[in-house]
Amino acid sequence: MRTRQPATEQYNPLAVFIEGLSTLFYGMLVTWRNFWRPKVTVRYPYQRKPMPPRYRGLFYLKWNEEKQRLNCVGCTLCAQACPTDVISMVKLGKGTNAGVSEFTMDLGRCLFCNLCVEACPFDAIYMGPAYELASERRDAALFRIADLAQGGEEAVRTNIETVQRLMAEEEKARPAAGGHAG
Numbered sequence: 001m002r003t004r005q006p007a008t009e010q011y012n013p014l015a016v017f018i019e020g021l022s023t024l025f026y027g028m029l030v031t032w033r034n035f036w037r038p039k040v041t042v043r044y045p046y047q048r049k050p051m052p053p054r055y056r057g058l059f060y061l062k063w064n065e066e067k068q069r070l071n072c073v074g075c076t077l078c079a080q081a082c083p084t085d086v087i088s089m090v091k092l093g094k095g096t097n098a099g100v101s102e103f104t105m106d107l108g109r110c111l112f113c114n115l116c117v118e119a120c121p122f123d124a125i126y127m128g129p130a131y132e133l134a135s136e137r138r139d140a141a142l143f144r145i146a147d148l149a150q151g152g153e154e155a156v157r158t159n160i161e162t163v164q165r166l167m168a169e170e171e172k173a174r175p176a177a178g179g180h181a182g
């Protein structure tokens with residue numbers, strides 16, 4: 001804080017001028033030093049920095065290459081953990097081989113709190129590095145299963161086919177197991 005000058009001190013315009021000039025050179029010295037330092041800014045959107053591994057961006061549903069399906073079994077635990085009712089889904093089949101035919105997230109309500117990811121016991125839902133989610137359209141915040149699934153539309157089609165095949169195999173095996181028991 002500036003202290004009040006004693007009333008007896010004489011005003012010296014030359015001293016004030018020199019002090020003002022010195023602050024100008026000091027400011028230019030700071031600029032000169034920072035001019036040669038490595039840049040911390042990027043020319044967005046022409047340049048983009050990679051996001052840190054734990055960044056909470058757009059969600060994705062994990063594709064399981066070995067099983068040829070999404071890991072999601074439609075258990076709704078993520079939806080139950082969500083405090084703002086972002087997630088809804090349509091379950092496909094039942095039992096251990098169940099899946100989902102639809103999985104919708106309304107990110108307009110999302111807090112990006114990660115609770116849904118933590119609640120999932122099937123390694124099925126994650127938050128990825130994509131962050132450009134702003135839009136002028138309200139419905140752009142609505143992400144359907146094809147927008148979320150790794151592999152998009154084709155992955156969703158294969159996922160449904162795989163789950164339906166597994167359900168059919170389960171159904172076929174059921175009477176045979178009953179026959180043995182009887």
Ligand code: SF4
Pocket residue numbers: 081082083084085086087109110111112113114115116117
């Ligand atoms: S991040 Fe939080 S608010 Fe967003 S869908 Fe998951 S649980 Fe809901």
Ligand code: SF4
Pocket residue numbers: 071072073074075076077078079089119120121122123124125
């Ligand atoms: S994402 Fe996980 S918690 Fe949510 S329905 Fe699928 S398997 Fe269950």
